[in-house]
Amino acid sequence: MTTMLKTGLKLGACGALIVAIGAAMLVASPQGVPEAEADIAWLSLVHRSGQERFVEALESAGLDNARAYDWNGNLIYFAFDETDEPPLDVSLRLQAEMVKAGLNERVYTYPVDPMSVLEEESPAEVKAEFLEASIDFFRGGLVPVKETDGYISLNGVELHREIETLEDVIGVAMELADDEEAVQKAVKATRFVEAFRTPENPRTQVVAVYSQDNVDLTKFRPDAPGVTLLGEVDDGIPACPGCVRSSRVAGTGAEKDYLMLSFDTPAGRKATLDFYEKAMAARGWELQPSAMMIEGLIDASVIHDEDIQGEIATFARGELMVHVHVYDAEGGRGSAVSIFKSR
Numbered sequence: 001m002t003t004m005l006k007t008g009l010k011l012g013a014c015g016a017l018i019v020a021i022g023a024a025m026l027v028a029s030p031q032g033v034p035e036a037e038a039d040i041a042w043l044s045l046v047h048r049s050g051q052e053r054f055v056e057a058l059e060s061a062g063l064d065n066a067r068a069y070d071w072n073g074n075l076i077y078f079a080f081d082e083t084d085e086p087p088l089d090v091s092l093r094l095q096a097e098m099v100k101a102g103l104n105e106r107v108y109t110y111p112v113d114p115m116s117v118l119e120e121e122s123p124a125e126v127k128a129e130f131l132e133a134s135i136d137f138f139r140g141g142l143v144p145v146k147e148t149d150g151y152i153s154l155n156g157v158e159l160h161r162e163i164e165t166l167e168d169v170i171g172v173a174m175e176l177a178d179d180e181e182a183v184q185k186a187v188k189a190t191r192f193v194e195a196f197r198t199p200e201n202p203r204t205q206v207v208a209v210y211s212q213d214n215v216d217l218t219k220f221r222p223d224a225p226g227v228t229l230l231g232e233v234d235d236g237i238p239a240c241p242g243c244v245r246s247s248r249v250a251g252t253g254a255e256k257d258y259l260m261l262s263f264d265t266p267a268g269r270k271a272t273l274d275f276y277e278k279a280m281a282a283r284g285w286e287l288q289p290s291a292m293m294i295e296g297l298i299d300a301s302v303i304h305d306e307d308i309q310g311e312i313a314t315f316a317r318g319e320l321m322v323h324v325h326v327y328d329a330e331g332g333r334g335s336a337v338s339i340f341k342s343r
Contacts, residue, residue, distance in 0.1 A: 103141035
């Protein structure tokens, strides 16, 4: 689940990418961009939503095992696949499915750089390709945005406004320019896929992370309603005094017992962990010997705090386990808390 969350966090980059593309669109010239030709096949697609077509395209490409997690009140889906194909071939195959679904006009063989239109030395054909790709990006398709050795990622967003032409994209770009709140309200769904190989595993891993339809991006903001928590949080797990929640990810369906919480607190590590040891015990959770052993080794100077990068405690209640990890917050002010519950 931790790996999925690290990947899922990349959804947050969609807003920045939208702004970058929007800024580039404002200086791009729409001259010479032909009107899209009508496609008879489109008639079979209009009755299905963009989300339905996107999911069907993923499933056709082998990403048919999506699991849903409630992330700050939005459903975020994770799907996985493994293949012998190199990452680039995965990208081309995924884009081909997006073309069939009517979300992409074409397949892009290399990453599209929105900043290319700002660089005078960029070839005209590169700028033209970006202009074309911007339509697919904002229509909810998949456009490659980054490629390195053994890695490629694709992004796309679906907006509440229908995007069919370059003029549509330019109109949206003008409305969203330098307005983060407008970007959050304009986005209907976010989509991200990455394919990569590692030295340890020569097979290509494919991870797709996409939001529910009508996602509310404001719920990911640190000042979102309900972010400051007091008392109980979930299933008898308390929020530490003064804690501000930065993230909550909970499983659904068969994975309903999985929960990950992240907090920030002005309190120090030791005080925060002491609170959890007392508060969890009062709620029927038992501190596990492994946690007590680690504390004993630290007290005896056998190991040091820096060896484990923070304070760790594990609790059990029936078949459920809760892991609490408290570490120094960035900038040295207070602490950060990660809580993971599982069966």
